[in-house]
Amino acid sequence: MxxxxxxxxxxxxxxxxxxxxxxxxxxxxxxxxxxxxxxxxxxxxxxxxxxxxxxxxxxxxxxxxxxxxxxxxxxxxxxxxxxxxxxxxxxxxxxxxxxxxTASSATVGFVRGKQLKLGISVPINPRYDSVEGILMYIDAAARDTDFLGILYTEDDGSGERSAVIREWKLPGYEDxxxxxxxxxxxxxxxxxxxxxxxxxxxxxxxxxxxVKPVNEVSIQTYDPDWVKEQLQIAKSEIS
Incomplete structure (x- = not known):
């Protein structure tokens, strides 16, 4: 049978x-x-x-x-x-x-776990990786100041990290x-x-x-040591 x-x-x-x-x-x-x-x-x-x-x-x-x-x-x-x-x-x-x-929306900010605590929308070319978003903010902070206080350059034990939150869209279905x-x-x-x-x-x-929930994949966090290093590099290139 x-x-x-x-x-x-x-x-x-x-x-x-x-x-x-x-x-x-x-x-x-x-x-x-x-x-x-x-x-x-x-x-x-x-x-x-x-x-x-x-x-x-x-x-x-x-x-x-x-x-x-x-x-x-x-x-x-x-x-x-x-x-x-x-x-x-x-x-x-x-x-x-x-x-x-493709199209995307992006926010640079800081998160605790999977929760955005504070951030600012940034334009990232759809052909560029998400890291470009935080590098743009780091460059702006190096020239002036981290006015939002979202660059974590030290691990303070809070579990909070600088991050880029990005969501991919397609033209015509941006919502x-x-x-x-x-x-x-x-x-x-x-x-x-x-x-x-x-x-x-x-x-x-x-x-x-x-599939994983969107909020699990849309957040990319950055190690404080890396953020500190990139901020130092940006400042050195300005001076």
């Missing part, structure tokens, strides 16, 4: 593999959240992977009449989903026209952080994949994209 789970994996294996690939790209995005180019490259990979999944599923269900008609209607809903449609257009831009354009958009698209594809597997008799759990 065939195992229903094994049969479903065999039937839908290619789309499942592409879902895993897309998840890996999101993990790369979070691991490289403060390194601009690596983040953008991982996002580009995600956009390519996620767009291919509906077509892969369409080819897989051709061998299963009981799935084909159901998926034909569901695919229309997927393609009409506003976020999926938007991400699909971004993928087309990358493939056919130009490098993906939603990028990995949140990716999570929505991935889970929509994943639920469709699992629904098809269940129609083949499989006993699969509802999929959830395993």
């Amino acid at each position: 065939k195992c229903p789970n094994s049969a479903a994996v065999k039937a839908l294996g290619s789309s499942m593999d592409r879902l895993n690939e897309a998840q890996w790209y999101v993990e790369l995005m979070q691991d490289n959240y403060h390194t601009a180019n690596k983040f953008r490259w991982a996002l580009t990979g995600f956009l390519r992977s996620i767009k291919e999944i509906p077509q892969i599923i369409s080819m897989e269900v051709q061998q299963h009449a009981e799935l084909k008609d159901w998926y034909k209607e569901v695919r229309k809903d997927i393609q009409n989903d506003p976020i999926v449609k938007y991400l699909s257009k971004q993928r087309d831009v990358v493939v056919h026209k130009k490098t993906l354009e 939603v952080e990028v990995t949140t958009l990716c999570k929505h698209a991935w889970e929509l594809m994943g639920k469709t994949n699992v629904a098809l597997a269940r129609m083949l008799g499989a006993d699969f759990f509802e999929p959830q994209l395993k």
Whole structure:
């Protein structure tokens, strides 16, 4: 007797593999959240992977009449989903026209744990790493003063650290952080994949994209010794 789970994996294996690939790209995005180019490259990979999944599923269900008609209607809903449609257009831009354009918001300040205590918004070019934000503030402080008192150059035991808080966005969806958009698209594809597997008799759990909360990856803290060293370098270059 065939195992229903094994049969479903065999039937839908290619789309499942592409879902895993897309998840890996999101993990790369979070691991490289403060390194601009690596983040953008991982996002580009995600956009390519996620767009291919509906077509892969369409080819897989051709061998299963009981799935084909159901998926034909569901695919229309997927393609009409506003976020999926938007991400699909971004993928087309990358493939056919130009490098993906990203945007970000950034704050330089100090944090205790994952809580911002005080900060100031700073403009960071989307092509630049997050560290450029605090270096800009350090340069300004070297020329005048640390007027916000956010540069921690000594470890006072409070657990507070100078930090850059950054969130990545895409033009047209500036109100939603990028990995949140990716999570929505991935889970929509994943639920469709699992629904098809269940129609083949499989006993699969509802999929959830395993991502860290945005506030865990959006904060990059800096060691007081490093801040002190950079401040000294900035002052020496001015004098």
